[in-house]
Amino acid sequence: MNILITGCSTGIGYFCAKQLKQDGYNVYATCRDMKDVKKLQKEGLKAYKLDVCDSNNIKETLSLILEDCEEKLDVLFNNAGYGQPGAVEDVSKSVLKEQFETNVFGPWELTNLILPYMRNNGFGRIIYNSSVLGFISMAYRGAYNSSKYALEGLCDTMRQELLGSGVDIVLIEPGPIHSNFRKNALKKFNENIDVNSSVHKDVYKKTLKRLESSEDGPFTLKEEAVYFALKKAINSKKPKARYRVTFPTHLFWFLKRILSTKLLDKILIKAG
Numbered sequence: 054m055n056i057l058i059t060g061c062s063t064g065i066g067y068f069c070a071k072q073l074k075q076d077g078y079n080v081y082a083t084c085r086d087m088k089d090v091k092k093l094q095k096e097g098l099k100a101y102k103l104d105v106c107d108s109n110n111i112k113e114t115l116s117l118i119l120e121d122c123e124e125k126l127d128v129l130f131n132n133a134g135y136g137q138p139g140a141v142e143d144v145s146k147s148v149l150k151e152q153f154e155t156n157v158f159g160p161w162e163l164t165n166l167i168l169p170y171m172r173n174n175g176f177g178r179i180i181y182n183s184s185v186l187g188f189i190s191m192a193y194r195g196a197y198n199s200s201k202y203a204l205e206g207l208c209d210t211m212r213q214e215l216l217g218s219g220v221d222i223v224l225i226e227p228g229p230i231h232s233n234f235r236k237n238a239l240k241k242f243n244e245n246i247d248v249n250s251s252v253h254k255d256v257y258k259k260t261l262k263r264l265e266s267s268e269d270g271p272f273t274l275k276e277e278a279v280y281f282a283l284k285k286a287i288n289s290k291k292p293k294a295r296y297r298v299t300f301p302t303h304l305f306w307f308l309k310r311i312l313s314t315k316l317l318d319k320i321l322i323k324a325g
């Protein structure tokens with residue numbers, strides 16, 4: 054089985070690429086930085102440069118991969134992504150665009166380029182790494198929240214449009230997973246949020262403390278929890294629309310169904 058994964062430099066993408074290869078899959082592991090590509094190649098992976106924000110790079114790399122697998126790409130795992138922290142009123146339009154370029158527009162573009170080949174083969178799995186924040190909302194995470202909600206909407210639409218084509222659309226919804234996610238979020242926070250001129254200055258002290266901590270928060274699982282869901286999404290005869298990973302994801306999925314929006318808000322504010 055031929056599998057293309059985005060965002061394999063660290064975290065979930067790195068773990069899944071290595072593990073899938075070990076389990077016998079033909080993996081195309083992609084990273085946006087050449088130094089990471091070389092590192093993965095040294096580790097024996099088929100690695101390519103792919104920046105999901107760069108249309109030319111997407112096209113060039115995809116044509117190399119399609120040539121290598123003779124146009125039989127079975128699985129695309131849209132994994133690359135990051136979280137831009139900050140209150141909605143402190144996130145500029147350009148910063149929000151950047152968030153959507155990586156988390157939504159890039160995967161959208163890549164998916165559309167791959168779909169004709171999957172349709173032609175009568176088989177394909179397009180799997181998205183969404184989040185618990187793709188269906189519940191937390192304060193000071195508006196940019197990330199809205200990008201993951203957008204992914205969820207995109208997938209729910211595509212699932213209907215692709216019915217009967219042989220191509221399945223699957224969402225994985227992890228809660229906290231051990232990775233470089235927080236470190237990268239801290240970088241984006243420092244780059245893009247003007248703390249001192251914000252009315253949320255005091256809350257940001259808590260945000261910084263959380264992002265700077267090297268300790269995993271409660272209920273955090275290792276990358277292999279996502280790998281377990283990914284394997285199910287790849288191998289099930291009839292994959293589910295959603296695979297929820299971690300206790301908080303299951304809990305909030307349930308609470309969202311039974312509580313009023315305002316009551317859920319109160320719990321989420323406390324949890325944040």
Ligand SMILES: NC(=O)c1ccc[n+]([C@@H]2O[C@H](COP(=O)([O-])OP(=O)(O)OC[C@H]3O[C@@H](n4cnc5c(N)ncnc54)[C@H](OP(=O)(O)O)[C@@H]3O)[C@@H](O)[C@H]2O)c1
Binds near residue numbers: 063065135
């Ligand atoms: N960790 C969690 O708690 C958690 C929970 C729910 C969902 N997720 C989702 O899981 C996915 C993977 O995140 P992670 O937890 O493994 O964090 P991570 O360790 O920070 O990995 C993120 C990956 O995305 C890559 N990336 C960022 N921008 C990119 C771009 N423009 N083009 C290509 N690659 C790009 C990063 O590359 P660089 O190294 O070059 O930046 C890195 O390889 C993300 O979509 C995230 O939203 C994570």
